[in-house]
Amino acid sequence: MPASRIVFTVAAVVATLFVLATAFFPGRAAALAGALQDGIVTRFGWFYILSVAIFLFFSLWLMLSRYGRIRLGDDEDEPDYGYLTWFAMLFAAGMGIGIMFYGVAEPMLHFGTPRFSEPGSIAAAKEAMETTFFHWGLHAWAIYIVVGLSLAYFGYRHGLPLTVRSTLYPLLGERIHGPLGHLVDVMAVLGTLFGIATSLGFGVLQVGSGLAFLGWLPATTTNHVLLIAGITAVTTLSAASGLDRGVRRLSELNVLLAVALVCFVFIAGPTVFLLSTFVESVGLYLQELVLNSFRTTAFRHAEWQKTWTMFYWGW
Template sequence: MQGINKTVSFTAGGLILFFVAVASLFTESFGARVSAVQAAIVGNFGWFYVLSVAGFLLFTLWLFLSPYSAIKLGKDDDEPEFSYPTWFAMLFSAGMGIGLLFYGVAEPMLHFANPRIGEGGTPDAAREAMNLAFLHWGLHAWGIYIVVGLALGYFAYRHDLPLTIRSALYPLLGDRIRGWPGHIVDITAIVGTLFGIATSLGLGVTQINAGFAYLGLLGVGTTQQMVLLVVITAIATVSAVSGVGKGIRRLSELNMLGGLLLLAFVFLLGPTVFLLSTLVENIGRYLWTLPYTSFRTLPYSGAEWQASWTMFYWGWWISWAPFVGMFIARVSRGRTIREFIGGVLFAPVALTFVWFTVFGETAIHMEMFDGGGMAKAVADSVPTALFVMLDRLPLSTITSALGTLMVVCFFVTSADSGALVIDIIGSGGNQDPPIATRIFWAVLSGAVAAVLLLVGGLQALQTAAVTTALPFTIVMVLMCVSLVISLREERGILRDRRTVRESLAPGAEAEAMPALPAAGDDWRQRLGAMVGRRTAVQVAIPPGGGAARREVARFIAETVQPALRDVAVELERLGRRVEIESSAFSAGLTVLRDGQEEFSYTIRARAYHPLTLALPALEDDTDPWQRRVEVILRGGLHKQLPPDRTSREAITQDVVHEYGKWLGW
């Protein structure tokens, strides 16, 4: 199948299908295994999760304050695509999800009624309940997302690597990211992301079932949940096929509007002054206790509690990190590292704190000062927590219907966006992967959620998140190392340039460090200014047939080869030795310096037939075809060149451009 990395997609898909098959055939014994796996991971690697997540937060804060923070996620002259209000709105949309609706009331009430230590139902229990909710949904979660989003945005937009996970490890793996080391990184990201999404879908379908039951439309049970899962996964699949510009964007807008309406309704009709007071106190308590809670492992007691709460959340956020990280990277091009961290770390966290205060503290107020009953209702059925709270406010039927609709929309958004991100990773960074694979990943997400619900319900969902996140935690640690290596090297290059300029006599700078003429100037002057810089580039044009093959052969002979010869003549005049190799469908240029390869640029030409719903005639030489040119950077990574950049002059300019672009690697 064209457009995908078959090794990554087939391996990841095969592993997940194997899990689904085994869990379906051996449901009871598999459920017991699930419990054992969770206990083993928490017992042996709990400290690693806690240390890693705390480290990710400290790493982001260090970058925020470091000299590297002025570096852009993009070229130096790139400007942000979105205004601050629009950007913040999209970050809020990324932070909103099924989890906030599911746990916004339930988590504070569960901690309040059954605190980790002390007596339940007291003011101290209320304070600790909100502190734990803030801990689990606050800075640590977004610190995790920032590590992945920052690495993807930096390497994709500043160094033109594809927007995929393996790109973030280029400084460590080099050319090996095109082989099995890179494949393993992407496979790990796909498996972790899919199980993280399945966890959200599993939580969502139980809450949708509870909402329909409250409205009197459907009973509560496993059968009903499976039917809902099938129906809504089908809707999500249709949305995923429609792409980001239609289905996903419109559902995200609907989610945001519904969430803000519901938030404003509860704030205004609930105990407003009480909510404002507790918000201020809760933020202060959270910041005061943050150093201790960030490193709390509970080695003397509470391992079971840690597994059900903090460990589950850290695993859940890590498994979601490729999905959310890629989203925030895609909308943050042109922002500096400081802008990125400041916006992503503080704006969504502030809104999350408001959400938990409005919903959680309203429920606690009802329990403490307004007749009680909330704690028992939540203990009886966690998915009904939101609806029980809304039932105590005016217009409960309308708000419950809105809440149910929002969970459905979040369900669909999570499934379709997640499927698209997984497909992009499985396609080597292709922003428009094949429709068939989008459908496959969307359906598989629903299937995994169904299996997890059948084999163990909420505990199985928690175990899936914690287990699959473990290997990706290691990848994230390597991402941090990779970022530091690259940022230091970039700063070192800038420092060396500055040192040279400062050491030159007045008037000598232009001679020692010739400025690069702007694009469009004589490419020979640009090449002369850049000789000595090291890079490695390939250019590829993907497969086809018929008359298209003859056209491609002409393209190589009449356009590519002359362009490469032009560059070779000029390079040899500048003292470089150049070799050119060509065949019917490819041509390449290699620059040697002191007998070592300094630079390479190859074009492999093939043709693509445009996508059509009609069955094309196999021998029809008049079939239309499309030539697509992709620049493959080191590691087999590529960017696409527009059709108007495949002329002889354009290819010559691109060779020169790529020769100089990778200064410092």
């Protein structure tokens, strides 16, 4: 049986069993998932923080070193798309629903319940923006960069399958084509599936709340399920149509709409204040970059770190 079919079958069976278990035993499933997440972030939270910091500084070093000039393909290959198109697809896939959900919600939540400042104060506003920049800034992209570069390098430079198992070839050798490689890909599929499910859940809550606010559709469980089905159908059609059609066009449309929204807020809102806040927030973010990269809150605010930063890096 081809490796792709084995991986698909095993991942599909595990995912189906998980969905059935959570559907029939929601209380127990929620308790088990909560205990599992709490156990992971309590014991390995420091490892998440350290890993993402290493990813970031490794990516910066790679970009500035001579290795940054290695072409991800044959020496004579040229990019299939321009920078703007690539940016649109990467941004839509990498941030998408998440940044639309948390782009406003996160700074407002930090402003109301900051870690170090008086709630609702100027210091809390600065802290809220700095924290949001940290969660959605360079670190998040560094995680994507390390995985993306590894896949591209071994897939297009060395002709290995474009799967996560190929990134472990220097460690596993030819064993990536056997059961161990299948296990790696199954875990990658499940991790991706649950990560997308999280994003979809946030997006449906946002869309459902917006439709309810406008009076178009009540925010009920049934309507949320219908929204999930509709969004999943559109996403499946987009993926099935390939990069040149659905993925590319939807991504470009997504970025155009995002730019239009930014322009509207910029023009209709307090323009000078927005510019000043942006410049100051970037400065605060860069100023605290190294400290935030290694902050594990070992002495205080441990629960905050578990539910925010460590949750993000795991997601």
